[in-house]
Amino acid sequence: MIQQLISTIHAEYRLISRNSGVVLVLIFAPLIYSLLYSSAYAEQVATEIPVALIDHSHSHSSRELIAELSASPYIDIRYRPTDMQAAKSLLFDYRIHGIIYIPDDYEKLALQGNQRWISLYLDASYFLMYRQTLLGVSGALSSLKSATPSVALQSHTLFNPSLGYGTFIMPAVLLVILQQTALMGIGMAEVIGRRRQRIARSPIITLLGKLLTYSTIYALLCGYIFTIHYHIFGYPQSGELWSVVVVVASYMLCTITLAIALSRLYRRVETPLIAIIWSSIPILLLSGASLPTEAFPRWMHTIGLLLPSSSAVTAFIRVQSMGATLAGVMPELCRLWALTAIYAAISIKNKVPEQQSLPGYPLSHKSDNHTLL
Amino acid sequence: MFRAFRDELQYIRRHREYLLLLTLLPMLSLLFFYLFFRNTAIEKLPIVVVDYDHSNTSIQLVEMIDATASVSVAYSALDTTEAEQLIRSGRAYAALIIPHDFERYVLRREPCQVVLYNNGTNISTNGFIEKDLQTVITTFGAAISLKTGQSLAQIIPVRIEQQILFNPTLDYAAYLAPCFMPMMVMIFTILGSVMATAERKRRGVKTLIGRVLPTTISMTLFTLMMVVVLFTLLDVPLNGSIWIILAATALLIIDYQAIAIFLSLLTNNRHIAISLGGGYAVLAFTFSGLTFPTMAMAPILQFLSHLFPFTYYMQIMVEQALRGVPVAISIPNLGYMALFTLVPIFIYKRL
Incomplete structure (x- = not known):
């Protein structure tokens, strides 16, 4: 039996390593994607958002306000147009993302002891620009207060103090990348493998052998992504090592079994690619990592729980970014284990479909011994 | 062709x-x-409140918060440890701590602080919660300050007239x-x-x-x-x-x-x-x-x-x-x- 297992693993490694398409999707794709996405978000916080300022007050007070605004790290007063029309055309040309307007009675109101006002035009077609501009202006204004407010809000941001964009989205993106490339790569390898299978083995041994093969590959890949990659880009690593390992290992095992179970539906090498590529964004959305689950239909989230990513993304973020213990993510872990059992049962029960040959599409796929490009 | x-x-x-x-x-x-x-509207995000004061004033504040569009006070915890647990388990997005003697400070017209711990791993929920709570607390505080004879210009010297362009409802x-x-x-x-x-x-x-x-x-x-x-x-x-x-x-x-x-x-x-x-x-x-x-x-x-x-x-x-x-x-x-x-x-x- 052990012999059978070893020969399955050996055959599986040979199959993967001989097929450049599978290697590209399974190993290089996650490495390239994770590097590109993380680099794009490396800056984490967008600062110095260009804005225009129109000062119709030309007074001591308005200059005082402008000094405060200029000191804000979030905004950069790049233009000083004289009227709204000019400011608007700057906005349309993407040269600015906000307009600050100081009215002519700005100082007069202050001298009379009245509340002053300014107008702030915010570009909501890019949410982050809107947010940073508003943050910059309201921050600058709060330093003008003369009296201590009777009740004030003292606010602390937990787990991602600078509200970095990468820290927010990348844990989910990395997990979804691993899942999607596994579903595609393993699916491709499964279809290619069918043509070579000659020795009949017990389905349980076969599944076990495949799980072990891919587990070693993902142990290395995840090991790199969640330590070295994580360290380079400075993502939070608040979880205990063991908890993180358990969550990631449960996730990858579940994903590998799902990939094998799904491969029973494919008849051609490109089918898994076609079936999976377009679903990456829907799957990321369903995990609730970008828009919270409260923002979209509950039933959609429930259906999404059939995918490993939906449970794993929240469990991983809570353990790794927020420092939760394994007990704190037990419901998600149990879901992953249950899914693994179901997918394993499906892949053992369902027979491998017959290879079908169609005119115009030769059976012996020539890319089997192809080198990349 | x-x-x-x-x-x-x-x-x-x-x-x-x-x-x-x-x-x-x-x-x-x-x-x-x-x-x-x-x-898709970001509405009723669950938060936890730790009310150390248990006074009419603090209950009034909690009700005001619960009435906002984006926040719902879904849990009340006895202490910060319990609140932290709720955040780590993913059930609450933020914790609001109302201090002891909150009412006493308010009635005596002495300044006091309400503390918010807001989860930053989701910057969308963080932003909505921060914005709504800031508004509620500012309004609540301003109402009290006005009673003490401070003028609006002292409390909020400059008001922002916000014009949200292109997608006004965000x-x-x-x-x-x-x-x-x-x-x-x-x-x-x-x-x-x-x-x-x-x-x-x-x-x-x-x-x-x-x-x-x-x-x-x-x-x-x-x-x-x-x-x-x-x-x-x-x-x-x-x-x-x-x-x-x-x-x-x-x-x-x-x-x-x-x-x-x-x-x-x-x-x-x-x-x-x-x-x-x-x-x-x-x-x-x-x-x-x-x-x-x-x-x-x-x-x-x-x-x-x-x-x-x-x-x-x-x-x-x-x-x-x-x-x-x-x-x-x-x-x-x-x-x-x-x-x-x-x-x-x-x-x-x-x-």
Whole structure:
């Protein structure tokens, strides 16, 4: 039996390593994607958002306000147009993302002891620009207060103090990348493998052998992504090592079994690619990592729980970014284990479909011994 | 060319996955985004309150918070440890701590602080909670300060008249759906066009065009449906010209067909061409700068963003759907998009 297992693993490694398409999707794709996405978000916080300022007050007070605004790290007063029309055309040309307007009675109101006002035009077609501009202006204004407010809000941001964009989205993106490339790569390898299978083995041994093969590959890949990659880009690593390992290992095992179970539906090498590529964004959305689950239909989230990513993304973020213990993510872990059992049962029960040959599409796929490009 | 087109239709009929990717899968993706974005409002995010005061005043404050649009006081905890547990277990997004003697401070007109611990791992929920709680506490505090004889000018010396342009309700559907749906057009265009051109016998420009034509037709119909879903069913604002949006989407289809032909003939390997094309398509979202601005990226990545037709497409979409800019402003972007149709020139020898 052990012999059978070893020969399955050996055959599986040979199959993967001989097929450049599978290697590209399974190993290089996650490495390239994770590097590109993380680099794009490396800056984490967008600062110095260009804005225009129109000062119709030309007074001591308005200059005082402008000094405060200029000191804000979030905004950069790049233009000083004289009227709204000019400011608007700057906005349309993407040269600015906000307009600050100081009215002519700005100082007069202050001298009379009245509340002053300014107008702030915010570009909501890019949410982050809107947010940073508003943050910059309201921050600058709060330093003008003369009296201590009777009740004030003292606010602390937990787990991602600078509200970095990468820290927010990348844990989910990395997990979804691993899942999607596994579903595609393993699916491709499964279809290619069918043509070579000659020795009949017990389905349980076969599944076990495949799980072990891919587990070693993902142990290395995840090991790199969640330590070295994580360290380079400075993502939070608040979880205990063991908890993180358990969550990631449960996730990858579940994903590998799902990939094998799904491969029973494919008849051609490109089918898994076609079936999976377009679903990456829907799957990321369903995990609730970008828009919270409260923002979209509950039933959609429930259906999404059939995918490993939906449970794993929240469990991983809570353990790794927020420092939760394994007990704190037990419901998600149990879901992953249950899914693994179901997918394993499906892949053992369902027979491998017959290879079908169609005119115009030769059976012996020539890319089997192809080198990349 | 016409014969190649007819032969391709036959070929599609015999290939289930090719047929699916030109018919059912685009529909499915459209349906998904429609259902997902139908009423995306960030409302009633659960938070936990630790009320150490248990007074009428603190209860009044909690009620005010519960009444806001984005926050719902779903839990009350005895101490901060319990509140922290609720945040770590994912049940609450934030914890609000009302200190001992809160009422006493308020009645004595002495300044005091309410503390918010807000989860930063989701910057959207964080922003909504922060904004609403800040507003409630400021209003609550101002009402008390006014009673003590302070003037409004002392408490809030400068008021901001906020004008939220282009998407006044900060609607996520209007923000993301006009990006995600065309991404599906882009992805299926690449997949279909690679199926039509990679690992296929007989070449020649006319044959190639005939073969990708079914994809062009399918994606054109898909675009028309997408426009209906976006601007009528999802009520995304259409402040500019629908014709420019349609022209840009047509160019988007042709661009990605040209790119797919380039990849197909370069690799002549179906699944490698699909992998590369798919990767290129999915990355386009990040480099369009819609969610995280390109100007905050490293110079090399800023340069990379120009290598995706989708970057220009998104600008046109934002300009014509949300911003309502004059048509003339979008014309240069259409020009840049047109340049990508020339990509196959790099492999003209293989055409």
